[in-house]
Amino acid sequence: MIRPIASLGRGTLDALSALGRAAMFLAQSVLGIPSREGWHLWLRQMHFIGVMSLAIVLVSGLFIGMVLGLQGYTILVDFGAEDALGQMVALSLLRELAPVVAALLFAGRAGSALTAEIGLMKATEQLTSMEMIGVDPLRRIVAPRLWAGFISMPLLTVGFSVVGIWGGYLVGVQWLGVFDGSYWSNMQSSVAFVDDILNGMLKSVVFGLVVTWIAVFQGYDLIPTSEGISRATTRTVVYSSLAVLGLDFVLTALMFGELG
Amino acid sequence: MKRSKMMEFGVGLFVLAGILGMVFLGLRVSGISLGVPQDTFTLQANFANIGGLKSGSRVAMAGVTIGRVSDVELDTEWLDARVTMELDEDLEGKISRDSTASILTSGLLGEQYVGLSVGGDPEMLEEGDTIRDTQQALVLEQLIQQFVSNMTSE
Numbered sequence: 578m579i580r581p582i583a584s585l586g587r588g589t590l591d592a593l594s595a596l597g598r599a600a601m602f603l604a605q606s607v608l609g610i611p612s613r614e615g616w617h618l619w620l621r622q623m624h625f626i627g628v629m630s631l632a633i634v635l636v637s638g639l640f641i642g643m644v645l646g647l648q649g650y651t652i653l654v655d656f657g658a659e660d661a662l663g664q665m666v667a668l669s670l671l672r673e674l675a676p677v678v679a680a681l682l683f684a685g686r687a688g689s690a691l692t693a694e695i696g697l698m699k700a701t702e703q704l705t706s707m708e709m710i711g712v713d714p715l716r717r718i719v720a721p722r723l724w725a726g727f728i729s730m731p732l733l734t735v736g737f738s739v740v741g742i743w744g745g746y747l748v749g750v751q752w753l754g755v756f757d758g759s760y761w762s763n764m765q766s767s768v769a770f771v772d773d774i775l776n777g778m779l780k781s782v783v784f785g786l787v788v789t790w791i792a793v794f795q796g797y798d799l800i801p802t803s804e805g806i807s808r809a810t811t812r813t814v815v816y817s818s819l820a821v822l823g824l825d826f827v828l829t830a831l832m833f834g835e836l837g
Numbered sequence: 838m839k840r841s842k843m844m845e846f847g848v849g850l851f852v853l854a855g856i857l858g859m860v861f862l863g864l865r866v867s868g869i870s871l872g873v874p875q876d877t878f879t880l881q882a883n884f885a886n887i888g889g890l891k892s893g894s895r896v897a898m899a900g901v902t903i904g905r906v907s908d909v910e911l912d913t914e915w916l917d918a919r920v921t922m923e924l925d926e927d928l929e930g931k932i933s934r935d936s937t938a939s940i941l942t943s944g945l946l947g948e949q950y951v952g953l954s955v956g957g958d959p960e961m962l963e964e965g966d967t968i969r970d971t972q973q974a975l976v977l978e979q980l981i982q983q984f985v986s987n988m989t990s991e
């Protein structure tokens with residue numbers, strides 16, 4: 578009788594303390610950025626997290642845009658409204674698909690690598706030895722990665738949107754014969770810069786923060802064994818995907834729903 | 838050193854591409870213009886029913902866009918819709934007093950917009966004037982209702 582209740586309590590306490598550790602961790606490492614010698618560390622991470630993710634994000638964006646063009650066309654042409662294709666492609670990319678899909682790809686491509694890297698550093702006691710020689714690992718290892726993820730994510734999302742809209746153009750206009758002018762003009766008349774584009778960017782900033790935070794924290798907080806690293810890497814991808822999809826609904830409700 | 842320069846270059850290109858992408862989204866996709874806001878003059882018109890017109894909808898004359906709707910509100914005195922429009926300044930003093938404003942639809946399922954057609958009055962509308970002669974939006978349900986009641990009364 579007591580056992581299950583006690584285990585429930587232990588689970589809750591564990592979850593709460595992990596949440597607390599994660600929050601402390603975030604606060605300490607984000608505050609630790611503005612140092613001049615941290616510049617090249619940040620640059621290195623920007624290269625690894627941002628530039629190296631560009632290929633997968635752009636290719637996915639192109640295909641998603643092309644699929645949207647194709648699917649949208651077959652649906653809209655039934656109503657004789659294929660001129661609204663540009664509007665459909667642009668709005669669905671800017672508001673939803675670009676931030677969400679880019680964040681999911683980012684979690685798989687960069688998040689898992691971050692967790693494994695930091696986890697291995699912890700398992701081989703590099704983090705502890707850093708502390709012993711008086712270097713703060715939060716500042717030297719974690720902060721550049723967090724900031725790099727935080728800044729890369731919106732840039733990747735912009736790339737995704739642009740390439741996706743171009744992919745929709747390729748399929749809709751070049752291949753299926755939607756009129757070029759109406760593709761762009763319908764898009765321009767329906768897309769609002771602040772409401773659609775900036776809100777989409779805001780989403781991607783939030784996702785970037787959440788995904789990198791989860792990835793780095795899972796690496797930092799894991800049990801330093803090979804099994805622990807593999808579990809933490811899995812957890813990173815699972816947690817960040819769930820967090821992105823869940824937060825996406827909340828943010829959408831606040832931004833575009835009638836709740837806000 | 839060489840490697841670090843390459844990396845810097847890569848990151849620089851990445852950030853630059855992001856900024857350019859943002860500019861592309863702003864200009865080409867959402868169609869905002871960077872120019873200074875054009876000088877406008879405002880006209881108002883009361884409609885019995887505006888249908889789906891909203892602030893930001895376009896105002897056209899002979900099919901050419903000459904401005905946009907800046908505000909839609911309920912006129913509490915007449916209990917109809919009061920629409921404020923911002924038009925190109927060039928047109929100030931060129932639209933005659935007996936012009937008609939009607940709410941039209943572009944295409945079958947398209948957006949609604951205000952169409953102005955000029956009358957013959959020598960007196961012209963000035964800043965802040967109200968267009969008297971207006972035609973309300975075509976509401977499909979009312980049209981069908983009329984049609985059905987005509988059919989049954991025959």
